[in-house]
Amino acid sequence: MSDAVLRAGGVDAGYGALQILFGVDLEVRQGEHVLVFGPNGAGKSTLIKALFGLVKPSAGHVTLAGRDVTGRAPEGMVAHGMAYVPQVSNVFGSMTVLENLEIGGARLSRSRREARIEEMVALFPVLGDRRKQSAGTLSGGERQMLALARALIPEPSVLLLDEPSAGVAPKIVEEIFHLVSGLRRTGVSVLMIEQNARQALPHVDRGYVLEGGAVRMTDTAASLLDNAEISKLYLGG
């Protein structure tokens, strides 16, 4: 398993005295797309925050490409190749689409930044048409695309997605999952948490079932979809 880009080992985390995660182990391999799902309150959101340094793990460690990054601040995580797209308010609404992308590339040289922005516009053509438009006026789906593109600008090795289908019109949800799935071409690894697991699972390689702050099981997406018990318990029938 030396090809794990992101690995969590025995991660405990919580808020003050309230412990939410209990010894979570998981890994995301090179180029792999992974879904973490489970009931409400299972700790999905705390997990993604602990991985990205928004919540400091009280025990265990997080490694990124073999380097221990446990408890680093988010800006340090970005510098080391992790990117994160929050669930809501994930674009700078008072800035233009282009400026949002520029912020994503703030650490890059000007020429590299401009090149990356063009690559993102090629990947999400609708953003190219709206460069000068204020991000606050975008539709839910367009916002998600902009948020994805912004996070991808620095060429992260792992992309963490917090409920990408939240706040998006139902008929756009499938399109969002398609887009994420399409990121395979770029080679980026993806770890996504989703309420909407039934719809997300077919688009990923592997899934983790999180319940009560611990990993209950992990398997390939196909096996999880075939598993009658999983289907009944976590995928809404």
Place this chain on the structure above:
Amino acid sequence: MIFVQTLVYGLALGGVIAVSAVGLTLAYGVTRFINFAFGEFLTLGAFFCLLLAQAGLGLAWAGLAAAVAVGAVGVLVERAFYDPLMSRGLLPLLVTSVGVAFVVQNLIRIFAGSNPVRFPLPLMRPIEVGGLFIPREQLIILGVALVTMLAVHLLLRFTMLGKKMRAVADDPMLARVAGISSRRVLDATWFVSAMIGALGGILLAITQITVAPQMGWHFLLVVFAAVLLGGIGSPYGAMIGGLLIGLAMELGATYVAANYSYAFAFIMLILVLILRPRGLMGGSG
């Protein structure tokens, strides 16, 4: 005739207010707290400029050097007093900033005395345009104010630093997540805020012809009025708010009652806030 002359004075005063208000609102936008010691950046700017001019530096150079020095003071004040309290909520910060204001005022008293000192302006012949005498000082003030506002505009729109400042002001959490080191952006913001405040203070010294340890503190109310009028946190709002407040003060003083120019600033503010509670440009706040 008097009307046009009043307009010129009003625009010049408005320029002074606008520059100061931009400085205050920039720091507010990024930190979300109102720095009550902002007036002291104005006062310090005027006194540093006075000091350097007395030491023989030309007024323009003295002004620039003073502004940069006050920018550094701004970063020091932030690091020493505000940053350690950032996570404690707004009230401790507000009280601390009032404390900082009094400490700085009294430090200036210790070194410069309490009495107003004449600002060393060279004598300048007014410009005559069609029977109208326009003092050069007012034109210089207006020019410096416009150039400063243009510089702020260019900074915010076209530089990476300015875009980072806007990103942090828009959503500090998302800015962090996007990999922006808020530490550096904060330092830069305080530097720019204090530097612009110092420029405002120097312009104020030119309009008042004197400098005094409490000049910034007294002027702060009018600056607040401009900031609120334009919509708090909006630099462009602060520019427009400043110009409108300046015009209201001069027109009111000329045509209604000269002693109440501050009152006109607030009448203007109240009228606008009744119609637009978030200020002129405070839509997205």
